[in-house]
Amino acid sequence: MTQSLTTVVFDIGNVLVAWDPRHLYRRYFSGREDEMEWFLKNVCTPAWNVEQDRGRSFSEAVELLVKEHPPEWHPMIRAFDQEWHETISGPIDGSVAILKKLKASGVPVYAITNWNQDKFREALQRFDFLNSFDGIVVSGDEGLLKPEREIFDIFFKRYGVVPESAVFIDDSKHNVEGARAAGMHALHFTSPEALARDLRGLGFSV
CATH class of the missing domain: 1.10.150 (DNA polymerase; domain 1)
Structure with a gap:
């Protein structure tokens, strides 16, 4: 890696x-x-x-x-x-499989999501894999939205993550640009297959 x-x-x-x-x-x-x-x-x-x-x-x-x-x-x-x-029609199975492989190999995994805080609690009950993260920042809890720099700074401070050590994945190009501006490596999500290929190229076992 x-x-x-x-x-x-x-x-x-x-x-x-x-x-x-x-x-x-x-x-x-x-x-x-x-x-x-x-x-x-x-x-x-x-x-x-x-x-x-x-x-x-x-x-x-x-x-x-x-x-x-x-x-x-x-x-x-x-x-x-x-x-x-x-x-929400359901999980994106290929992406969930990548998350599980990262967890199984001991990679720290987190989430930063633009999501209403109450509806996110509903999603946690519905999709058990969302409970597997080492930490989650939910926009509705913070009153902030990606790609605002402040939400990334909250994440770094709360979980002790060094920006340059982290790869951020998002389907929004604006959020990818926001993560890069905050110092992270960032990938624009288009499909699970492309994500797996990109992560392998960075040295992750998925």
Whole structure:
């Protein structure tokens, strides 16, 4: 293994579990893809959802939208909270296998995730492998989001990780750039197969 790289830090959503609100809303908008896309662009938007990742409660977020939109949209708005578990279709098996191989070989493994704190507790109950990390920083608990430098600094300080010793993995190029700016080696996740190849190239046994 490359001497300076000893630790692997994962993003979780769309690296280890497959998250997409479309997994939920295709049931509501069956056969009406265009209408679903309009809803996700104009009602339950990414900009609205990211504030839950920053720590805003889903109940507050839902009530904000309910006040802004006509009653016919209210069931779909409330579903984002009440049926949130359907936005995760399941684990990304190849990535979970990599995590388990790293753990089995004694590599310290951590996570930094943009995730609402309450929904993350639900995910911990659903996916046992999420309990295998040596430590996790959850954006909703901190009131910070990747790629902000502060969330990486919290991680380094809390777990005593030297930035240059760690490899960070994320499906967002912006978060990869943020990790690099914080001093970490970083990989842009595109598939488990590519991730395994990249990690082997860095000397990890996966």
